[in-house]
Amino acid sequence: MARLRLYDTLTRETREFEPRAPGIARVYLCGPTTYDAPHVGHARSALAPDVLVRRLRRHGYQVTYVRNVTDVDDKILARARERGEAPLELSARMAGVYQEQMRALGCLDPEVEPRVSQHLPEIVALVSALIAQGHAYELEMPGGTHDVYFAVRSFAGYGRLSRRKLDDLVAGARVERDDSKRDPLDFALWKGAGRDEWGWESPWGWGRPGWHIECSAMSEKHLGFGFDIHAGGMDLVFPHHENEIAQSEAAHPGCGAMASYWLHNGFVNVDKEKMAKSLGNFVTVSDVLERNDPEALRAFLLGVQYRGPVQFDTEKLADGRVVFPGVDEAERRVDYLYAAERRLRDAFGGAMTVPAKLPPELLATRDAVSAAAKAGDEALDDDLNTPVALASLGEIARLGNELADLAWKRRKDAGFVGAASVVARSAHVALRRLADDLGLLRAPAEEYAARTRQRRLSRRGLREADVAARVLARDEARRQRDFTASDRLRDELSAAGVTLRDGPLGTEWSLEP
RNA sequence: GGCGAGGUAGCCAAGCGGUUAGGCAACGGUUUGCAAAACCGUCACACGCCGGUUCGAAUCCGGUCCUCGCCUCCA
Numbered sequence: 001m002a003r004l005r006l007y008d009t010l011t012r013e014t015r016e017f018e019p020r021a022p023g024i025a026r027v028y029l030c031g032p033t034t035y036d037a038p039h040v041g042h043a044r045s046a047l048a049p050d051v052l053v054r055r056l057r058r059h060g061y062q063v064t065y066v067r068n069v070t071d072v073d074d075k076i077l078a079r080a081r082e083r084g085e086a087p088l089e090l091s092a093r094m095a096g097v098y099q100e101q102m103r104a105l106g107c108l109d110p111e112v113e114p115r116v117s118q119h120l121p122e123i124v125a126l127v128s129a130l131i132a133q134g135h136a137y138e139l140e141m142p143g144g145t146h147d148v149y150f151a152v153r154s155f156a157g158y159g160r161l162s163r164r165k166l167d168d169l170v171a172g173a174r175v176e177r178d179d180s181k182r183d184p185l186d187f188a189l190w191k192g193a194g195r196d197e198w199g200w201e202s203p204w205g206w207g208r209p210g211w212h213i214e215c216s217a218m219s220e221k222h223l224g225f226g227f228d229i230h231a232g233g234m235d236l237v238f239p240h241h242e243n244e245i246a247q248s249e250a251a252h253p254g255c256g257a258m259a260s261y262w263l264h265n266g267f268v269n270v271d272k273e274k275m276a277k278s279l280g281n282f283v284t285v286s287d288v289l290e291r292n293d294p295e296a297l298r299a300f301l302l303g304v305q306y307r308g309p310v311q312f313d314t315e316k317l318a319d320g321r322v323v324f325p326g327v328d329e330a331e332r333r334v335d336y337l338y339a340a341e342r343r344l345r346d347a348f349g350g351a352m353t354v355p356a357k358l359p360p361e362l363l364a365t366r367d368a369v370s371a372a373a374k375a376g377d378e379a380l381d382d383d384l385n386t387p388v389a390l391a392s393l394g395e396i397a398r399l400g401n402e403l404a405d406l407a408w409k410r411r412k413d414a415g416f417v418g419a420a421s422v423v424a425r426s427a428h429v430a431l432r433r434l435a436d437d438l439g440l441l442r443a444p445a446e447e448y449a450a451r452t453r454q455r456r457l458s459r460r461g462l463r464e465a466d467v468a469a470r471v472l473a474r475d476e477a478r479r480q481r482d483f484t485a486s487d488r489l490r491d492e493l494s495a496a497g498v499t500l501r502d503g504p505l506g507t508e509w510s511l512e513p
Numbered sequence: 514g515g516c517g518a519g520g521u522a523g524c525c526a527a528g529c530g531g532u533u534a535g536g537c538a539a540c541g542g543u544u545u546g547c548a549a550a551a552c553c554g555u556c557a558c559a560c561g562c563c564g565g566u567u568c569g570a571a572u573c574c575g576g577u578c579c580u581c582g583c584c585u586c587c588a
Contacts, residue, residue: 032588045588075586162583168515169584211586233588234518240587265588266518272580276587303536304526309518309581311525326525329537339550375534379527387527391535401551405544408551483546490548501549508550 002381004059006052006229007307009237009262010161014383017056019228020260025061026223027053028259030215030232030240031113033070034094035079039282040297040312041233041268041275042098043105047298047439048265048306049231050107051384054437066222067110068215069095071117072208077198087198088117101285104294106439114218116209120200122217123209126251127189127202135250136189138204139180145192146204152185155246161262162238187243189213212243216251216258219244225252230259235274237264265306275312283314288327291459292513293452295440296331302386302438303330331513333394334440335452340397341435342445343404344428355419362416365403366423372396373430380437389438396431403427408504449510456511460497467498467509474500475507 004017019025029049032042049065056063071091080087095115103109116123127148130136135154139147152158152166159166169185188210193199199206219227225248232241241262248258268275275282288297304310315323358366376392379385407420435441443451457464474489490500493509501508 030588033586039588041588043588048588073586163516164584165515235583235587238516238583239585267582267588269581274582274587278585278587307518308526313525325537329525333536336551343551385527387536388534391527394535398552402553405552409544478546481546487547494548499549502545502547503550510550 002378004055004381005383006261006263007383008260009264010257017228017261019061020226023060023062025056025063025229026227027056027063027065027229027231028215028219028223028227029065029067029110030230030236031067031069032098033073033075034091034098035073035076036094036277037284037286038098038101039268039275039277039284040288040301041282043102043285043297044268044301044306044310045231045233045265046102046107047105047301048263048384050439051302051306051380051386051437052229052231052263053108054439055380055384058437064112064223065108065110066112066114066219068218069098069113069115070211070214071095071115072214073116073211091115091117101289104289105285105298106294106442108439112222114222116214116218119214119218119221120202120209122221123213124202126213126217126220126247127209129251130189130247133250133253135247137182141180141192143192143194145194145207146190147188147192147207148190148204148210149181149186150189150243150247150250151182152187152246153183155250157249158246159242161242161245164238164242187212187239189247212240213247215240215244216247219258220248225258226256227259229261229263231263231265234264234266237262263306266304266309268301268310268312270312270314272311283312283324287322288324291323291455292327292331293334293448293455295334295442295448296327296513299334299390299440300327300330302390302440305383305385305387307383328513331452334448335510335513337393337397337431337435337441338445338448340400341428341431341441344400344424344431345445347404347407347424355415358419358423359416361406362403362419362423365399366426369396369399369423369427369430372399373434376434376437386438389434393431393434393438393440396427396434400424400427400431452513453511456497456513460511462496462498467493467496471498471500471507471509478502478507 005014006017007014027049032038053063053065071088076087076091080090083090127136130150131148136148136150139149141147166185190202190204190207190209192205192207195206199208245258270281273279273281301310313326315325317323372392372395376389379388379392403420403424407417410416470489470493474486477489478486493500497511498509499512
């Protein structure tokens with residue numbers, strides 16, 4: 001197996017993954033601040049590390065995957081006040097939604113999902129250590145409370161990740177002058193708060209941790225200082241990850257880098273603009289899952305390499321409902337993959353006489369399947385190139401269909417069918433393996449068909465029994481070769497969104513996404 | 514202003530120095546009572562624009578136009 005290659009934001013190069021400890025990979029993802037339901041952008045940032053973790057496991061690494069939840073934050077406080085809810089109650093509820101929806105999208109559960117509210121002692125200890133080492137200082141604020149700031153100029157490497165020069169940052173119009181801080185770029189490690197406010201006790205009085213310190217404290221707690229891969233959205237490069245590096249590495253002088261690889265996923269754009277809560281143009285995961293299957297959203301997002309931007313188009317129907325054409329397209333593709341998988345699995349059942357030698361056309365199919373499987377595997381090793389892997393998966397499915405067609409045409413030739421079944425079995429294994437690497441085709445094909453059928457029926461206001469009865473009536477007319485009647489019934493069904501397929505084993509029906 | 518990403522055939526999207534990426538749509542064909550599905554083929558010698566390097570560039574270099582992002586909360 002080839003080596004896994006990853007693009008590292010810090011060095012701006014793609015290089016082979018080298019674990020710090022042989023056979024072990026430690027991954028940290030900056031998860032969401034849970035004040036609201038996750039949107040499609042959050043899904044994408046969880047998906048990229050999920051594919052990474054699957055890949056690392058495929059390479060035999062024992063992976064520890066930590067995905068944090070920021071459950072202490074001013075936005076949470078503000079939202080909780082609006083709702084008259086306790087902040088931690090709100091954030092716990094939203095964290096639950098996030099976890100449940102990421103699971104629905106096929107993201108493997110992380111080993112640890114740490115929360116800020118459960119790591120106050122670690123945060124306080126880290127801030128204290130930074131003060132002791134002269135990297136941070138305490139300031140009394142006008143209200144009598146105390147803040148602690150990180151002194152960016154005390155850390156020589158500041159700006160390396162985002163390639164920013166301190167003086168450029170100061171020159172930037174958006175840095176607010178705050179004369180109380182030693183340097184306008186210094187950022188808060190601890191923000192003092194009034195006794196009646198949400199907070200915790202600390203050596204600097206009552207207050208809450210700053211935004212960046214929690215990831216330094218939690219990654220160290222669960223992975224130790226100096227781990228393999230740190231992931232997150234592009235927007236976290238500066239200041240969040242820059243600040244994490246400063247805090248963590250300043251606290252561990254002479255211990256090397258905080259992380260060996262920094263992976264940053266691109267955004268999900270709506271009408272060419274970044275999807276963001278602040279812009280109000282976001283589509284929640286629930287919005288999509290109301291209409292589409294979770295695997296469709298997953299396939300859609302994996303259709304673009306994780307670092308590039310994803311265009312998420314929305315379309316308003318005449319009746320006011322909003323649909324997602326790209327996800328619909330991906331869903332049809334998932335239908336296709338499941339159908340092919342099912343054919344490969346089922347169409348060759350029964351005892352077969354296995355020939356000693358495969359006919360040449362089957363030999364070619366077998367080789368083509370191997371080539372596609374290899375291409376998909378190599379694509380994933382090349383900085384998680386999921387679009388190419390998806391194309392390879394489609395190629396295997398196509399070859400499987402071709403094989404099934406061929407076997408059907410020559411069904412009277414037992415020797416050929418036996419040989420085809422041997423090839424089909426290996427194609428099925430290849431399909432399943434690559435699908436697993438992508439986190440697709442996770443359900444039995446029947447279950448997928450049933451759940452998508454139910455959703456599509458209810459969206460159209462149809463009842464399964466009614467449709468089945470009409471299909472049966474049409475089948476009856478057809479059997480009596482009354483094609484005028486059967487075609488009329490089929491047209492009616494088609495107008496209702498039901499597509500019929502007359503096969504050798506009877507008529508099947510399905511609904512478009 | 515500083516830093517960064519990107520512009521690929523109707524649409525989505527790989528490739529990043531030399532052999533067809535792939536998907537969707539559209540249109541032919543095989544198949545079918547007719548369809549659908551599946552399979553085959555066409556659309557596709559496409560790569561923002563102008564120069565340069567090279568035997569050869571979508572891929573490298575220089576310039577230029579446009580889009581987007583970060584620098585404030587953001588995945």
